[in-house]
Amino acid sequence: MNRSDKIFIAFVLVCALVLYGTMQWFVSSSTTGKTEAVVTYKDKEVLRIDMTKNTSYTVTGTLGDVIIEVKDAQIRVEKETSPYHLCSVQGWVKYANVPIVCLPNHIVILIHSVSVDPNQEDTTVK
């Protein structure tokens, strides 16, 4: 190994270190740690819920009002008008990769959080 090789190897290692540091900084700055739930109606955001406050919210869906409840950093659909009530049967949700979908009302609730359910896949590539 000559001097040029050593310079190149040092350059690669420095680049790796800089890239790793940049990526770590980017990830830590983009994830604030604040947990929020975003409620969308027909793909448009209608409500942003702070998951730290225990309270109830009402949004209007296609078939009527959808009552959303937040308790202990968990969220659920408490009451809604739909044929099978699947989203209220789903119960409490606290992970970012578990959405609540109320299809008859065109309402989707997504948690924006750092914590992810380890038992579920976090992404799907088609």
Added chain:
Amino acid sequence: MKSTRSKTRRLSLLTMLLAMSILLHMMEPSLPIPIPGVKLGLANIIGLITLYLFGIEEMFTVNIMRVLIASLLRGIIFGTGFWLSLSGVLLSSTMVIILRRYTKMSIIGLSVASATFHCLGQIAIICYLNSTWLMIYWLPIMWVTAVPTGILTGTLAFQVLKRLTKGVAL
């Protein structure tokens, strides 16, 4: 007559090198490496030997034919794995040629460069295929592992060439 014999000898040697590189390329996934996505890059040894024994054009031919034939034999041609290998080989071969021409790097340094740019090419195509640039996160780890694997393959290529070309400076 002598020219024909020389051409035949050259063709035979290149074919043997190609066969060896295909063999190394195909047996490599079965080697147990504890870090996912990391390979030793043993087929790179043959690419470097071809570069030093024959030249740029032959190295490109052997490397590209190796990816094509090995992917065909493994049944993954035009699949994700194929495009990953091809992008890595194209970028690494190009960069090795440029570095050999414009720097004074030895075969070991060129091997490290080849491993480094192979990783870069693969990550670039993964980012393109998955439509996410976040796969770059894996690049520093691959680069750090590319240094020892590059030194290993470069040393092996150097030892082989030393025995094949006695007295020729590498």
